[in-house]
Amino acid sequence: MKSLYGDLPEKDSLLSSGIPSVQDLDGVLPPAEARKKGPVAVLECFQKIPCDPCGQACKFGAIKEFSDVNDLPVIDWMRCTGCGQCVAACPGLAIFVVDETYSPEECLIAMPHEFVPLPERDQVVLLYDRAGRHVGEGAVHRVVRGKDKLATPVVWVRAPKALAYVARALGLPESQGRSGN
Amino acid sequence: MEYELIVVGGGPAGLSGALKAAQNGVRVAVIDRQEELGGQLVKQTHKFFGWSRRNAGVRGIEIGRRLRDAVLAEPRITVFTGTEALGYYPDNSLLIESPSGVSRITGKTFLFATGAQERMLLFPGNDLPGVYGAGAVQTLMNVYGVRPGRSVLMVGSGNIGLIVSYQLRQAGVMVRAIVEALPQIGGYAVHASKVRRLGIPILTRHSIKEAHGREYVEGATIWELDDKFRGIPGTEKDIDVDVICLATGLTPLGDLLWQAGVSMTYVPELGGFVPIYDGNMETERSGIFVAGDAAGIEEASTAMLCGEIAGLAVAAKLGKIPRHRFEEERNVLAQELSALRSGPLSSKVRTGYERIKALVQGRRG
Known part of the structure; x- marks a missing residue:
C-alpha cells in the first residue's frame, strides 16, 4: 500500500515479517503541528518489552518516565527538541528524528547506524526503506559518534522530503556491509 | 581447600551470585571452563533491554567486563578459569580438572549456574x-x-x-x-x-x-x-x-544437577528438564542453589537477578546476614524480577515458573 511511509503493508505485518505496517506507523506519527515546528523524534516502538532507556536519555522531559518498565514510550512532541539523544540510547534502534523544516526540498533524518566505516560528512549515501528496499540517495549532514566507542553512532542525512517517513536505513555505495542483500 | 560457596559457571548468573554472596561476607570459589569469565556475555555486542539503572542500553560485552572486574577485585572470591567441574560428591566436594591436573574442592554450599546448550x-x-x-x-x-x-x-x-x-x-x-x-x-x-x-x-x-x-x-x-x-x-x-x-533454541544444562541427585522436572516453557527450586533459588537438596539458564531458559537480565537472589540466600543460610535484612533485600530483587517478567512476551516463562512453584508448594503442603 502506498502511503506516507512508502510501499508498506496496511496492517498485521510486524510479527510475520519484521516490517511495521501503515497502521503501526500511523500510531506513532507526530501530529502536524509538531512536524511543522522542526526536528522531532519518531518512536517506532510497537511491542511491550521491558525497556526504558529512552525515558532516561531525554533531557527535556519529552519522553515520560516509565511507571512500568514494560510500557510503550509516551512522548510529548511539543517538548521534543529533536536532539537525537534517544536515537543513540534506544537498545532496539527503533527511534529516528525527522526534520521536515530543513529546506523547501529536503528533510533531515537521524538514524542509528552501527556499521563501519562510518560515512563522512557530505558523502552521498544510499537510503533504504523498512523492508530494506533502495528508495533513493541522501547526503550526510553530520555524524554523532557518542561518548565512547561502544555507543551507537547517529547519522543525520539530508534526503528528499518525500523520503522523510520512508527512509530508515543507509548504506555506503558499493559498501561491503550491504553487498548481496 | 574448603569454600563457603562454590559457584559452577562464570556467566552472568554465576558471577552475580558470587558477587552478592562475597559482598555479604561469604568466601566464594568460581569455576569456569573458559579462560575468560563472562559466559555468553563475552560475545554479546548488542545493547541490553531492561532498566537503565540496571545496565539497559549497555552492550553485553561491557556488562561482562564490569562483572568480571568486580569479581576479580573482590578479595573473598577465588577464581578458577580453564577449569571444568567433573562431578559432585555427597561429601560436598567437587572434582575439578584444571590445566594443572585433577583435584577436589569442598564447599558448604553450591550455586550451579551452568547455562544451556543449543538444540x-x-x-x-x-x-x-x-x-x-x-x-x-x-x-x-x-x-x-x-x-x-x-x-x-x-x-x-x-x-x-x-x-x-x-x-x-x-x-x-x-x-x-x-x-x-x-x-x-x-x-x-x-x-x-x-x-x-x-x-x-x-x-x-x-x-x-x-x-x-x-x-x-x-x-x-x-x-x-x-x-x-x-x-x-x-x-x-x-x-x-x-x-x-x-538458532533453534536452548535447553538447560543440568548434567551436574542430575548427578548431584537434585529433583528435576520437565517444563517445556523453560526449555526442558529443570531443577525444582524455591523462591530463594535453592533446590530440594539443601545447600544446592541454581540460577540462570540452568534453572530455565530466559535471558541475561533475569539471570543476573536470579544469581543475586541465590547469592543473598546463601549468605543468609550461612548466617552472614540477619534474616530480616535478607528478606528485605530479597523482596526488592524478587519484585524487580517479577516486573521484568510481567510483560506480554514473558507469558511463556511465567507459565513455566508457575509450574515449578506449584510443585514446590504441593510437596510442602
Whole structure:
C-alpha cells in the first residue's frame, strides 16, 4: 500500500515479517503541528518489552518516565527538541528524528547506524526503506559518534522530503556491509 | 581447600551470585571452563533491554567486563578459569580438572549456574561442515574476529537468530534469509525490524529442507510449512549459502544437577528438564542453589537477578546476614524480577515458573 511511509503493508505485518505496517506507523506519527515546528523524534516502538532507556536519555522531559518498565514510550512532541539523544540510547534502534523544516526540498533524518566505516560528512549515501528496499540517495549532514566507542553512532542525512517517513536505513555505495542483500 | 560457596559457571548468573554472596561476607570459589569469565556475555555486542539503572542500553560485552572486574577485585572470591567441574560428591566436594591436573574442592554450599546448550535440528546434510550453532558463529566473529563464511541461511527467528544475523551483516557477511517454522517471529519486533531494513527477509512458516554439498555446505533448500509443520512439496527454493546457522533454541544444562541427585522436572516453557527450586533459588537438596539458564531458559537480565537472589540466600543460610535484612533485600530483587517478567512476551516463562512453584508448594503442603 502506498502511503506516507512508502510501499508498506496496511496492517498485521510486524510479527510475520519484521516490517511495521501503515497502521503501526500511523500510531506513532507526530501530529502536524509538531512536524511543522522542526526536528522531532519518531518512536517506532510497537511491542511491550521491558525497556526504558529512552525515558532516561531525554533531557527535556519529552519522553515520560516509565511507571512500568514494560510500557510503550509516551512522548510529548511539543517538548521534543529533536536532539537525537534517544536515537543513540534506544537498545532496539527503533527511534529516528525527522526534520521536515530543513529546506523547501529536503528533510533531515537521524538514524542509528552501527556499521563501519562510518560515512563522512557530505558523502552521498544510499537510503533504504523498512523492508530494506533502495528508495533513493541522501547526503550526510553530520555524524554523532557518542561518548565512547561502544555507543551507537547517529547519522543525520539530508534526503528528499518525500523520503522523510520512508527512509530508515543507509548504506555506503558499493559498501561491503550491504553487498548481496 | 574448603569454600563457603562454590559457584559452577562464570556467566552472568554465576558471577552475580558470587558477587552478592562475597559482598555479604561469604568466601566464594568460581569455576569456569573458559579462560575468560563472562559466559555468553563475552560475545554479546548488542545493547541490553531492561532498566537503565540496571545496565539497559549497555552492550553485553561491557556488562561482562564490569562483572568480571568486580569479581576479580573482590578479595573473598577465588577464581578458577580453564577449569571444568567433573562431578559432585555427597561429601560436598567437587572434582575439578584444571590445566594443572585433577583435584577436589569442598564447599558448604553450591550455586550451579551452568547455562544451556543449543538444540540441534534434524535435516539431511546437517552433519556437513558449515552447519553451525548460532553460539559458535558468534564466538568466531565476536571473540576471534573470524567470519564463518560468505553467505548464511539463519534457521530460527528468536532473539539469538535475529541478533546474530545483524552481527553477521556488521561483519560484512551476507544473510540470505532467516527461516522461522512458526507463523510469528520469535524474538523482539525491534530486532526483527532492525534486520529487515537491512534487506534480510524473515520467512515465517518456513524451514530448511536439506543442506547440499559433498564435503562442506554448498547450498540449502528451504520450503514452506503447513499448519502441522510439515514441508509443502512444490514450495522448495534453493539458496546459495556456505553457512547454515542454527538458532533453534536452548535447553538447560543440568548434567551436574542430575548427578548431584537434585529433583528435576520437565517444563517445556523453560526449555526442558529443570531443577525444582524455591523462591530463594535453592533446590530440594539443601545447600544446592541454581540460577540462570540452568534453572530455565530466559535471558541475561533475569539471570543476573536470579544469581543475586541465590547469592543473598546463601549468605543468609550461612548466617552472614540477619534474616530480616535478607528478606528485605530479597523482596526488592524478587519484585524487580517479577516486573521484568510481567510483560506480554514473558507469558511463556511465567507459565513455566508457575509450574515449578506449584510443585514446590504441593510437596510442602
